[in-house]
Amino acid sequence: MDLVHLQRQLVDYRTSLYHEGFLDEQFTQLQSLQDENNPDFVVEVVSLFFEDSERLLNELSKALEQQIIDFKRMDAQVHQLKGSSSSIGAHRVQKLCIVFRNYCEAQNVEGCLKCLQQVKHEYGIIKTKLESMFQLEQQILNAGGSIPV
Amino acid sequence: MNSSNGNGSMSTASSSGAWDGRDQFPAGLRVLVVDDDPTCLMIFEKMLKTCLYQVTKCNKAETALSVLREHKNGFDIVISDVHMPDMDGFELLKHIDSEMDLPVILISADATKQIVMKGVTYGACDYLIKPVRIETLKNIWQHVVRKKARNTLLEIKY
Numbered sequence: 001m002d003l004v005h006l007q008r009q010l011v012d013y014r015t016s017l018y019h020e021g022f023l024d025e026q027f028t029q030l031q032s033l034q035d036e037n038n039p040d041f042v043v044e045v046v047s048l049f050f051e052d053s054e055r056l057l058n059e060l061s062k063a064l065e066q067q068i069i070d071f072k073r074m075d076a077q078v079h080q081l082k083g084s085s086s087s088i089g090a091h092r093v094q095k096l097c098i099v100f101r102n103y104c105e106a107q108n109v110e111g112c113l114k115c116l117q118q119v120k121h122e123y124g125i126i127k128t129k130l131e132s133m134f135q136l137e138q139q140i141l142n143a144g145g146s147i148p149v
Numbered sequence: 150m151n152s153s154n155g156n157g158s159m160s161t162a163s164s165s166g167a168w169d170g171r172d173q174f175p176a177g178l179r180v181l182v183v184d185d186d187p188t189c190l191m192i193f194e195k196m197l198k199t200c201l202y203q204v205t206k207c208n209k210a211e212t213a214l215s216v217l218r219e220h221k222n223g224f225d226i227v228i229s230d231v232h233m234p235d236m237d238g239f240e241l242l243k244h245i246d247s248e249m250d251l252p253v254i255l256i257s258a259d260a261t262k263q264i265v266m267k268g269v270t271y272g273a274c275d276y277l278i279k280p281v282r283i284e285t286l287k288n289i290w291q292h293v294v295r296k297k298a299r300n301t302l303l304e305i306k307y
Contacts, residue, residue, distance in 0.1 A: 083258035084188040
């Protein structure tokens with residue numbers, strides 16, 4: 001595929017992520033922070049987000065498997081996930097965290113389990129989509145082009 | 150704890166009052182940002198650096214307090230997350246208030262009226278809700294100036 005096509009594909013893909021509510025304006029903020037001094041800023045922050053989120057999701061899974069569930073600790077973890085997902089613009093994950101926190105507060109195990117599944121699902125989707133987007137960007141760079149804003 | 154500014158080292162040369170006298174005001178504002186979330190901390194650091202502020206970042210409130218105690222007059226303002234495992238933002242704010250005369254901005258993903266009220270009554274000069282936009286951070290220098298002006302007025306009165 002030639003450069004122009006790749007660039008168009010990237011723009012279309014990015015636009016669809018916003019339209020479908022996977023990403024919000026905050027992601028645009030991140031992109032505007034990237035410059036020649038920090039050309040990999042977005043990839044670095046998002047990678048950090050992936051690492052940290054996976055840790056949190058694992059801990060939440062473990063917490064819900066316990067005999068005695070520590071809802072307070074879970075709430076703090078979901079709160080953190082809400083903060084980080086909102087900071088990178090992962091809109092759907094952020095919205096689910098709000099619901100999740102309500103179930104934690106109500107100490108509703110069923111609700112928490114269901115929410116955790118949903119968060120894991122949405123997280124998986126946004127991870128795949130962002131990785132695809134980064135791959136497209138890399139292809140463009142390798143072809144000697146620049147990333148369209 | 151990570152410390153970063155233009156030279157990659159902690160700057161302790163500046164004394165209070167020197168920052169706002171410089172030519173490139175408000176560039177060079179010395180900010181200490183505290184958040185246990187690594188993603189948010191990285192984003193804050195980049196945003197603050199883009200504002201041309203001098204940034205030091207900490208992922209623990211205890212570390213932040215040590216840094217502040219070791220470098221009296223080394224900072225102009227503190228930005229801290231509320232929910233942190235070792236010491237929360239409110240406790241950090243109480244310490245800073247009693248030991249130093251620094252404006253403190255609290256940040257959280259929590260936006261309930263009660264918690265914002267708590268922040269304000271504890272003496273936070275502002276309470277920001279995540280996600281924080283860079284436009285908001287561009288204005289934080291006003292809190293530093295306001296506090297100084299208020300302190301000066303108090304000195305004149307008494």
